[in-house]
Amino acid sequence: MPHEPIVELKILDPRLREWGLPAYQSDMAAAIDLHACLDVPLLVEAGAPAVLVPAGFSLFMNNPFMAATILPRSGLGHKKGLVLGNLTGLIDADYLGPIMVSVWNRNPAGSAPVEIMPGERIAQMMFVPVLRPSFAVVDAFSAETTRGAGGFGSTGAAISTKVAG
Numbered sequence: 001m002p003h004e005p006i007v008e009l010k011i012l013d014p015r016l017r018e019w020g021l022p023a024y025q026s027d028m029a030a031a032i033d034l035h036a037c038l039d040v041p042l043l044v045e046a047g048a049p050a051v052l053v054p055a056g057f058s059l060f061m062n063n064p065f066m067a068a069t070i071l072p073r074s075g076l077g078h079k080k081g082l083v084l085g086n087l088t089g090l091i092d093a094d095y096l097g098p099i100m101v102s103v104w105n106r107n108p109a110g111s112a113p114v115e116i117m118p119g120e121r122i123a124q125m126m127f128v129p130v131l132r133p134s135f136a137v138v139d140a141f142s143a144e145t146t147r148g149a150g151g152f153g154s155t156g157a158a159i160s161t162k163v164a165g
Contacts, residue, residue: 005061005063005066005127007059007060007061007066007127008059008060008062009021009022009057009058009059010057010058010059010060011056011057012037012054012056012057012058012098013037013054013056013057015037015056015118015119016035016037016056016057018119019035019119020033020035022034022057022125030126031071031124031125031126032124032125032126033073033121033123033124034055034070034099034101034121034122034123034124034125035055035056035119035120035121035122036053036054036055036101036116036117036118036119036120036121036122037053037054037055037056037118037119038053038054038116038117038118038119039118040118041115041116041117041118042115042116043113043114043115043116044082044103044104044105044113044114044115044116045105045113046081046105046106046107046108046109046110046111046112046113046114047105047107047108047109047110047111048105048109049085049104050084050085050086050102050103050104051085051102051103051104052100052101052102052103053100053101053102053103053116053122054098054099054100054101055098055099055100055101055123055125056098056099057098057099058096058097058098058099059091059096059099060096061091061093061094061127062093063093064093064094064130064132065093065129065130065131065132066093066127066128066129066130067090067091067092067093067127067128067130068090068091068125068126068127068128069088069089069090069091069125069126069127069128070084070088070089070090070091070099070101070123070124070125071084071088071089071123071124071125071126072084072123072124073121073122073123073124076114076122077106080105080114081105081106081107081111081114082103082104082105082106082114082116082122083103083104083106084101084102084103084104084123085102085103085104086102089101089102089123091125093130099125101122101123103116103122103123
């Protein structure tokens with residue numbers, strides 16, 4: 001098994017020891033679950049601005065080639081409409097502050113609010129490698145490609161699923 005990097009965790013909310021410290025929930029899990037460290041249940045209104053929910057810890061990666069991403073839990077997004085207000089959160093290796101989860105009820109305004117209970121698992125955090133390339137400012141690129149500057153569908157048209165009628 002390759003060398004596993006060490007990430008230091010500072011527990012900011014002692015209830016995490018009861019609810020579960022950040023850990024992988026299965027042998028092949030890609031991410032750790034984040035708990036809502038709330039004192040009382042939170043109602044996230046449909047269509048309202050996102051709300052920040054503390055995860056109860058901070059961390060220190062101490063590695064410029066590592067970052068952490070905060071992702072929604074698929075069940076909450078699919079079943080309840082609770083997603084991340086910023087779609088994906090990014091934690092840089094040198095950030096030492098509290099981990100916060102931006103939650104948003106994507107359901108249409110007027111829909112029922114989504115209730116988040118203290119200790120509920122509301123998001124997940126995945127650690128990823130980071131490439132930090134050097135930049136060379138040039139007047140022209142050192143090579144050409146077949147695609148060139150083409151984008152936005154330039155490599156082919158989507159197949160139509162329209163039925164002739």
